[in-house]
Amino acid sequence: MTDWLFDTPWWLLAGLAVAAIALFVAGNNRQDAALKRLAAAALGLAVVLFAVSYFVDTPKEVVAKRTRELVSVVEKKEWDAFGRMLRPDAHLRHLGKQSLIDFAKDKSNRYNVRDARVTSMDVRSTGDTIIAVFDVDATVEVHGAGGSPKTTWQVTWVKTDNQWLIQAIDALNIPFMDLGTLLSGWK
Numbered sequence: 001m002t003d004w005l006f007d008t009p010w011w012l013l014a015g016l017a018v019a020a021i022a023l024f025v026a027g028n029n030r031q032d033a034a035l036k037r038l039a040a041a042a043l044g045l046a047v048v049l050f051a052v053s054y055f056v057d058t059p060k061e062v063v064a065k066r067t068r069e070l071v072s073v074v075e076k077k078e079w080d081a082f083g084r085m086l087r088p089d090a091h092l093r094h095l096g097k098q099s100l101i102d103f104a105k106d107k108s109n110r111y112n113v114r115d116a117r118v119t120s121m122d123v124r125s126t127g128d129t130i131i132a133v134f135d136v137d138a139t140v141e142v143h144g145a146g147g148s149p150k151t152t153w154q155v156t157w158v159k160t161d162n163q164w165l166i167q168a169i170d171a172l173n174i175p176f177m178d179l180g181t182l183l184s185g186w187k
Contacts, residue, residue, distance in 0.1 A: 008053040016046035059130060060123045063157045066164050067132040068118050075116035079105055087165040112141040130157045149175040
């Protein structure tokens with residue numbers, strides 16, 4: 001229900017606007033004040049829903065913004081900011097928080113990751129956690145050759161101390177690489 005209020009679908013807003021216009025035209029043609037008032041109410045409802053949807057971020061919208069911020073801080077190699085986005089118990093498979101930060105630093109530098117951007121994202125709420133599955137395009141260099149592979153990631157966010165922090169990160173798809181191989185030797 002809150003998605004309909006705070007993240008109102010565009011088609012609902014458009015439908016209310018069309019209904020308001022139709023009611024106004026019908027009321028004007030018949031000189032019916034009640035229909036005109038109904039048109040004004042429908043238009044008012046559409047405006048209120050638009051304003052609430054635009055100005056109030058749902059938890060899923062906050063997580064989507066935080067996920068884009070995550071990609072940005074990794075690309076910019078802002079490791080302190082990256083660390084602040086992680087819960088104390090954050091992990092990537094068997095890596096704990098500090099090992100995860102060190103792993104991200106190493107791989108970002110080794111593959112010269114740059115120009116990273118989120119190209120698609122699916123955000124799902126599962127109770128107290130929100131999971132973001134997203135694709136990232138980035139320019140990388142492997143053994144002197146450059147490319148822009150699309151990788152797919154899953155990040156589990158948990159609300160901690162009134163902010164959304166990362167509990168788990170998982171690489172769902174890294175073309176031509178296996179996450180297990182990348183993680184070998186890391187503790």
